[in-house]
Amino acid sequence: MSEAIAIEQGKRNLIKKSFPVTGMTCASCASSVESILQHIEGVAKANVNLATNSVAVEFDKTLPPTNLQKALQGIGYDLLIQEGDQTEVQEEIQEKKFLEIKNRTIGSAILTIPVFIIGMFFMDWLPGKWISLILTLPVVFWFGRSFFIHAVKQARHSRASMDTLVALSTGIAFLFSLFNTLFPEFWHNKGIHPHVYYEAAAVIITFISLGKLLEEKAKSKTSTAIKKLMGLQPNTVRAIRDGKEVEINISEVHKGDLIIVRPGEKIAVDGRVTAGLIVCR
Numbered sequence: 001m002s003e004a005i006a007i008e009q010g011k012r013n014l015i016k017k018s019f020p021v022t023g024m025t026c027a028s029c030a031s032s033v034e035s036i037l038q039h040i041e042g043v044a045k046a047n048v049n050l051a052t053n054s055v056a057v058e059f060d061k062t063l064p065p066t067n068l069q070k071a072l073q074g075i076g077y078d079l080l081i082q083e084g085d086q087t088e089v090q091e092e093i094q095e096k097k098f099l100e101i102k103n104r105t106i107g108s109a110i111l112t113i114p115v116f117i118i119g120m121f122f123m124d125w126l127p128g129k130w131i132s133l134i135l136t137l138p139v140v141f142w143f144g145r146s147f148f149i150h151a152v153k154q155a156r157h158s159r160a161s162m163d164t165l166v167a168l169s170t171g172i173a174f175l176f177s178l179f180n181t182l183f184p185e186f187w188h189n190k191g192i193h194p195h196v197y198y199e200a201a202a203v204i205i206t207f208i209s210l211g212k213l214l215e216e217k218a219k220s221k222t223s224t225a226i227k228k229l230m231g232l233q234p235n236t237v238r239a240i241r242d243g244k245e246v247e248i249n250i251s252e253v254h255k256g257d258l259i260i261v262r263p264g265e266k267i268a269v270d271g272r273v274t275a276g277l278i279v280c281r
Contacts, residue, residue: 023077028161076153105209108143112202119199132198144205173201
């Protein structure tokens with residue numbers, strides 16, 4: 001009996017909040033965010049919505065949201081924990097991110113085109129290796145720096161994502177090509193022609209950046225549609241607390257609360273009708 005009481009008491013100490021998340025780019029990122037949050041002491045459940053770049057966390061009332069934020073910042077993401085409506089802030093962050101990816105994609109594409117032409121049609125042209133090296137260097141380590149930064153942060157926590165694959169493939173291709181450019185005699189002495197693959201590294205960075213740009217644009221449209229649907233839901237409800245009718249925020253509604261819905265009003269939460277009232281479930 002005491003164990004059941006303790007469990008019920010533990011449930012009462014839990015609160016559920018939704019926080020915007022920045023830095024997520026794929027399903028693996030969403031999985032990492034959920035896993036990290038669920039391993040924090042005091043967190044009961046975490047569910048990520050990649051379409052809206054948000055996470056719903058059920059955690060103990062005594063756990064500061066800053067602990068959640070610091071845990072995610074350690075693996076390259078961030079959590080917006082400020083009180084109030086975060087819609088405008090999140091939209092500004094998404095727009096800034098979209099412009100950043102757009103500029104990065106355009107810049108890498110401009111440098112990648114000549115590298116691709118040299119690698120495909122002038123592969124035996126000796127100066128072409130040095131030209132490709134100079135043009136590929138900023139593509140990989142400037143325009144593609146975010147892939148390496150995120151990969152390192154993920155590796156520190158023994159995790160991997162799409163950024164890890166991109167960083168490994170482009171990094172190895174560039175370093176191998178750099179070695180063959182600086183020390184071609186190593187392979188010549190073995191009777192092997194020292195091939196370079198600068199165009200592979202540059203093209204991968206450019207195409208992945210283009211894919212992220214298209215994905216970000218699609219997610220922006222999806223988020224807008226979802227937010228419009230969510231906007232149809234009432235922000236407050238009238239609940240019975242201690243025998244009195246009080247108006248509370250929808251985020252404060254708990255299982256078992258009695259909600260009053262007057263004729264013509266929208267039903268804000270899921271539940272069942274009982275004695276003229278809706279019991280939340």
